[in-house]
Amino acid sequence: MKKLLLLCFALALFAAEPFVSAKWLKEHLNDKNLILIDVSKPKLYKKEHISGAINAPIELWRQKIEHYALLRSPKEIEKVMRRLGITPNSKVVLYSHRWGKDFLKTSYIAFAMEVMGFANSSILDGGLDAYCKIGDLTNKPSAAKLSNYKATFHPEFIVDKTTVLAHIGKTRMLDARNPIFYFGAAKQKVLQRTGHIPKATSYFWVFSFENEKIKDTNTLKAMLIDGLGLDPKKDVITYCTGGLETSMNWYVLHRLLGFQKARLYDASMKEWANEPDTPLTKYRWE
Structure with missing residues (x-):
């Protein structure tokens, strides 16, 4: 029993790793609670993406206010998270198509979710380029099952x-x-x-x-x-x-x-x- 508890604890810690490798993602792509989010522009997503990924670009998470941009309201972000099918048991992995500004959208969206009480997210280390070397891509869009996620604003x-x-x-x-x-x-x-x-x-x-x-x-x-x-x-x-x-x-x-x-x-x-x-x-x- 003690060994089982230790194993579960170790798995929980591993699941919350801030960065995961392409190898890890390929091995866990079909995990029941995994939600894979493509943060890039819809144009890039439609061209090709990792199988099972859902497109959720930065515009869903932040909005322009005068000459700068801010996080959207808690209600708006909660709706986005529900549309993505996120639950407290989900494991979210975020990835981008390109290095630079596109890649930074992963950390901003992870920040947005943590502000709303969800911390079990990871960023794909090396982005889409790293995954391309070991896995196949698709152009078939994926849809999420709606959830009733209740956000807690921080x-x-x-x-x-x-x-x-x-x-x-x-x-x-x-x-x-x-x-x-x-x-x-x-x-x-x-x-x-x-x-x-x-x-x-x-x-x-x-x-x-x-x-x-x-x-x-x-x-x-x-x-x-x-x-x-x-x-x-x-x-x-x-x-x-x-x-x-x-x-x-x-x-x-x-x-x-x-x-x-x-x-x-x-x-x-x-x-x-x-x-x-x-x-x-x-x-x-x-």
């Missing part, structure tokens, strides 16, 4: 401009953009001003990956905890240009390194750096 994972202003110099903040934008040496087209939120630390989200696959946990700890001095027990606020890049930093901190108090500034610099009076620092590493 606003503590999200911060707004007012909260960020109040925590400058008091809470560690992580800028997920390319360091050239953090430093202020180059201007992003979508932003009116350059630089970073005062006292924030630069950590480009791609630093967590090598050859488009997640680095091992010890390396991530060495970089983020030992190197940058982030404390898993303390608050950390992550931000980027518009919410996608920072979602990967949030996901790595929260899911891989156990930062339970990691919070995401959803509007990020598309709000902050387009306001005339929010403080910005440039030409300085902090």
Whole structure:
């Protein structure tokens, strides 16, 4: 009996791995509780996708507000999760077709689901390219069975401009953009001003990956905890240009390194750096 309990515990832990390999996905593709979500644009999904995958692009999860985008309302996201057939017993795996911005949609959607009380999600390490090497693709669409998933909203994972202003110099903040934008040496087209939120630390989200696959946990700890001095027990606020890049930093901190108090500034610099009076620092590493 004890061995059985230990086995079940081990399986539960494995099922909640933040990143799963293409090999794991192929072996578990027909699992009863597995829900495979293709986060890319419908055009890419219709062309080819992993068998059994359901298309749920980023537009279902967030909406434009003025010149930035924010997570949709809890009711809207709950409806999306129900349409995808998600239940508390589901194991969700998210994947994208392309590296870069498309890939970042996986972590943002995982963040959106966690905000709604569902944490048993994983990202396919290496995306569709990794799966293509060992598995077949299809162009036949898949439909989910509707569920009655009841979401529990967790606003503590999200911060707004007012909260960020109040925590400058008091809470560690992580800028997920390319360091050239953090430093202020180059201007992003979508932003009116350059630089970073005062006292924030630069950590480009791609630093967590090598050859488009997640680095091992010890390396991530060495970089983020030992190197940058982030404390898993303390608050950390992550931000980027518009919410996608920072979602990967949030996901790595929260899911891989156990930062339970990691919070995401959803509007990020598309709000902050387009306001005339929010403080910005440039030409300085902090």
